Amino acid sequence: MTVVVLVEQLEGEVDELSLQALALARELAGGDPLTALLVGDGGSEASAQLGAHGVATALAAEDERLAAYAPGAWARSVTDAIERTGASAVVAAGTERGNEVLSHVAARLDLPFAANCTAIGEGPEPLTVTRVRWGGSLLEEARVHGSPALLSVAPHMVAAATVNGADAPAVEAFAPGLADDDLLVRVSEHVDAVTSGISLAEAKVVVSGGRGVGSADGFRMLEELAELLHAAVGCSRVVTSAGWRPHTDQVGQTGTKVSPDLYIACGISGATQHIAGCKGAKKILAINKDAEAPILASADYAVIGDLQEIVPAITAELRKGRT
Amino acid sequence: MAALAVSGFLFTRRAKLLVDLVRLGKPSDRSGRLPQRTRNEVEIVLGQRKLLQRLVPGLIHAAIFWGFLVLFPTILIAMIGAVDRDATLPWLGHQGWFALVVDVFAVLVLVGVLGAVYIRKVQRPARFAGSHLGEADLILALIAGIVTTLLLWHAARIALGLNEWPAGWSPVSNALSGLFGDNSATEVAERAFVWAHVVIILSFLAYLPHSKHLHIATAAVNVFFGRTTPPGRLEPLRFDGPEEEMRFGAGTVPDLTWKQTLDTFSCTECGRCQDVCPAWTTGKELSPKLLIMALRDQVFEEGPPLVRGAEGFEPAPLVPGAVSDNVVWDCVTCGACVRECPVSIEHVDHIVDLRRHLVMMDSRFPSEAEPMLRDVERASNPWGKAQSERADWAQELGVRVLEPGDPAPEVLYWVGCAASFDERARTAAQSTAKLLLAAGVDFAILGPRESCTGDPARRMGNEYLFQAHAEQNVGTLNEAGVTKIVASCPHCFNTLGNEYGDFGGDYEVVHHTELLAGLVREGRLRTDGDAGTVTYHDSCYLARHNDVLADPRELVEAVGQPIEMKRSGKRTFCCGAGGAHMWMEERAGKINDERAREAAETGAQTLAVACPFCTVMLDDGVRQRGDELRVVDVSTLLAESLDSAGERPSGPPGA
């Protein structure tokens, strides 16, 4: 079956989450080659990497009006691509843009849209999918009654996979028929972030604190450890509500979702909405006084005890190794 | 006569203002319970019971106070004698034994004054920091002047032979009379002394209501109208009034109740409250004495225009105007101040009313407490954990969870949020459950249907949220037919037992130490004294607010060798978690550290507690200090001793 995949890229580099989406799309397509849709500058450049992920055709929409992100224009690109390819499904990564664009497509075509899917079931029509609820703490099996099926793929729930010996896809120039309305909502300005330092969403290591840290000052020992590890400092929702850290530091379902190599959760009990924000981590280390805290059920490693003693001890041990 | 009139006029005019200021206050029901009130009046005022809690200063004050009571007729005698040298009070003025009494008590007063001077000028205790010492000095000088002129007057009269009884009956005056010859100089002196005496008294009378010495009038009244309800109980508010009356707590001077205004007039700035306040002792801004003084000053500043009805006069907010936010939030509601106060000032009620206004009207409170309030409201417990997980601690213990429709148990074990959700507090619940099962007590827990009693919300001032929980819990308990409750948390114990009655919940409520001590006495639990040296920390809400002192000690004695801390029993020093401080940060020094230090200094191996908050706070304190001290709930000590007792061949209980 023909599956169109909306692939995101920045300056010619394909977004990792789009590669994960391609893996699920390949499964959906039952091994058939995929068509990738890339919108904006750098699309044709980026498409070269996609052959290894099962893409045979790349539609590159590089109209200069598409240089700045505009959800309506992207949605138009998708609907035009559906028409052009006769696709029976459209897949995107479950990023902010992916979900936004497919929602627009769904609204325009009066079709159902299953956001954040993790698996494909029976199909193709109606298609059964497994999708994420509660940020990942719960799964839903749902049937999509409509064609083409519109799906986005939950970040970090499906592994990207490459095929050997695949050629680069054939790139076709693609000019969606953009109307003025499509461009009404678009990025008019970009304001650079004032804060420097390691961004929570991109950090390889996150040192995170919860209720157990006890106060705003208590975070200083976490900041010290974070500095040594070139890590970002995160926190749980109760910490933000208590006014100890800004919301930008909050990790959780309604905060930032992180996917570091190591997530260190200090004094965090592990409510599901927090786990939803950090389960993307490769490894989770929990430091907690309570051996029965829910977080231990989601952690790879744990140290039981008082974080006020343990965190400085880790910092000291790290420093020892470096002198 | 003229002097009397002037003094009387000044006194009356000021007194009228004071009465008007008190009447400006909102209502506070202090009616009824006359026997209790009378007993308080006799014990506290006449008997000086609270003053004698500090023996030496208490005796000093008692000397002066009793002296003044006894010497009161001499004021009249002097006034009569000032006008007519030969006239005196009918009957009493002629009694020799009275002259003796007067001499003795006059000396007693002088000794008292000297003692007071010694304390204030030589010892200079810290509790006077912030008090108006100059005022005190003046008052002591006036008192000294009054009795000195009295003695000298009597001495002069004896020298002139005007005494109606053998001079030996008034030995001191007699001795002093040796200073005077029977001559015209002495006649002048005699007049001078009596007039000086009268003038000092009249000046004192006029000065009195302008100074803190006005406590001699207000204290007796304040004590009479003091609380007769349990100390741990707060007065509920009503939320069903019309919209115009939607004002809660104390935001400005007119919001204070008449009792609160009277409180501020009764303060003598003695500082005993300040001395025992855990916040002040650890370097924080709050001093109960300074708080009451600040409120008093504000009443005097804004009260008169309010009484006059000055047009367009808007009273200023008490917080941060007279009292800073820190002062309001530093309080842990331990009640040590109230316990010390010799004139029955109710500092905790003042603070809670200030909090009520800040929280319920202004939404102005430490931000770190906001999650707790939201969690109590939405998740029904201050930890924000799922109520469905509330009975997890009891898994595999064989504890009966009471479902709707089940027959009521003989006693309901109210576990409390802390023991349900905090890993350190949990052990106490598990131990208690094991003990109750071992003793064969018919009990059950409510599990997920037990929601927060509302205590932290109430102590923070969110009376509305508290009442919602009170009503809900009373509904659950009454529907289940519960009549007797055992609680392992003193805060739950206090709220269920003393406060839920206002919402239709009348239960027999005991603390787990009371129940367990009873079981040990009855032989239903056997113990052995293997726990080594144990020092027991009295929880404020058990010992001071609720008089539970003996039972926990019985349990400690049954399992180990007790060592008492200096600040124990009703003098106990708070762990720092009360007044919702379990959820608030401490600025400046740490109360729990201070108490942990005291415990460690006893040299005991174990620090026994009977409260989940004390468990957490003192364990934190001990760890922070690095002490070798095991912090454990009394029930756990008992359960451990039970295990070891169970392994030995049966012997007499408590062997």
Place this chain on the structure above:
Amino acid sequence: MRILVCVKRVPLTGGRMVLTADEQAIETRHLGFTISPHEECGVEEAVRIVEQHGGETTVLTLGPPEAEEQLRDTLAMGADRGLLLAADGEEWDPQATAAAILAAIEDEQAAGGDFDLIVFGNESADSGNFQVGIRVAHALERPVATGLKGLTVEDGQVRCEREVTGGRDIYLLPLPAVVTVLEGINLPRYPSVPAKLRARQKAIEKRAPERPDSRLEKLRLVVPPGQGKQAEILGEGADAAPAVVGVMRDLGVA
């Protein structure tokens, strides 16, 4: 300014997910409830805009009768009126939800004039479908910006801020518009008790829309197998530090 905010009543789930026997819903018997977090911030934002520019805030929810509790909470925060669309005990899929909300909006606008701004949460905490706000905007033919962390109303347009890597993207939308917001755009106020008491008197209208068939049909819910992992205990207290650093080195982060 006439503002409409759409909210949803969601349970507070705690440490683990427990399903009902029929696997159709979370067991909520002993759970508390709240307004979905992004939406609570949406209400706060609307109330602030009205405080600044004048006008009125209406809050709408599609939910069970108990959702009145959440509406009262929004009224206590400063919203002026509430609208409860009774969901018949079933779950409504995103298209059905959007249709019900749309019908209510059209009725409201016919009666009281257009809403200048309609606010949604970016996604609801439970079902997380991301699409209801966009569907409603599309049906009303109004521009929509999503995932906002900043919102300023100025002269007939709204300046929308969205966080991206390295900073914020700005969108300028002419009013009337639709926006979806994220938690963190503001800190919702803690209502005073008089506000709560007054909220009890404010008007809540009730309607009962008809539910169309589901096009995203929920078959069943599943608790993900990952839960029940048992962490490897590296040690207790400060003594575990060397083991921790060992793990960090193995992972290549130290």
